[in-house]
Amino acid sequence: MTTSQSDHTEAGAQRSMDQHHHAFELPRIPELLRHALPRFVEGVIAPVAVFYAAFALMGLNGGLAAAVAWVYGGLGWRLFRGHGISATLVLAALGVTARAGLAAFTHSAVIYFLQPTLGTLLVGMAFLASVPLRRPLAQKLATDMVPMPEAFLAHTRVRQFFLRISLLWSMVLFANVTLSLWMLFNQSIGMYLWVRTGAVAALGAAAVGVSVWGFKRCMRHVSRERAAVGALAA
Template sequence: MNRSTHHGFELPRLTSLIRHALPRFIEGAVAPVAIFYAAFALLGLNGGLVAAVAWVYGGIAWRYWRGHGVPALMFLAAAGVTVRAVLAAVTGSPVVYFLQPTLGTLVVGATFLASVPLGRPLAQKLAADMVPLPEAFMKHERVRQFFLRISLLWSMVFFANALISLWMLFNESLGAFLWMRTSMVTVLGAAAVAVSILGFKRVLRHVSGEPATGVTG
């Protein structure tokens, strides 16, 4: 008996992905900026720092109260925000508070870039962590080439994000930095996500139409 298997599987609709990601983006990127800047304008630097820290720990408490699990990354984020807030309060400089994550973005960009010549694209690892992808599909040469290109794309996005953020941080007012950076991150991130999803769907259509090696039994 000949049995042919296919690499096909169903990718969630783009609208479903957006509905899933949008609340997390607002919670993690937009709301902290709005809360920090509002408290900073009304209460000064220390007030803004307290509000930012309270937002993160409030999110953890809310999840516990709702009976939802708290991701380990959220605890790491809370620890990072706490350290940044303490350093900014001690130095009296809001620049210190925003410098660390910007430098972290540079490191992430370098990690994506380094994964390309090593032939182990970081984008592929992250995709496999988020979506259950068949092993045969992931080993396909066209799929590997796609993830190499996407890893290079995301490295450029992170580098652009970090370098422009550093320039704005030291040359613009805090208010301009916060809102311009948030807008820039949103636009660059949305464009990179759109390119990634559309490219992945194109690869998926191509690979799904190819039968895997037949098995005779």
């Protein structure tokens, strides 16, 4: 084999390796929705409906008892179906129990709903802090859901994208907290539950849409750039 043939073979192998590192498939939107929608209904809509129905019929303590029963009923259903229960779910159940107990003791629904709002504030602060640290939290969460090649993640455009999306999500979460606190202290529990839940869901859906659209656009730019580099190397 001549030197030029060897160089051409090595260049082809390198391009193949680069393509392998950069080529991965993002799940389609309908697939993501089919995966996320049941969990959204189970984790967001149903608990609100259960709490409010019991609250309207039996008062605060009835609503709190129903909320706790819903959580432990979900754990029992997973055990019945042979599904494992993660430590995260157990901690979440214990957290709901503690919140409900404290709310019942203080006779205040505000106490029950205040804790998750403060948790949202902390998450928003984590997203914001990850931007100047150049360790975007959005990238960590995205790679947990969709494995991505290290070469792709190291691309400058990709890193900039995840920094901007981390900033976006921090703003979304802060808006969530602001709306939640205002409604919690100024509106009825019914208004808080339904208007706040709908508004937060709409805001989150819009942010997800922007994130997915931006990521697809980023992928197209990176793919075109790699194709151009490959064409020049050939």
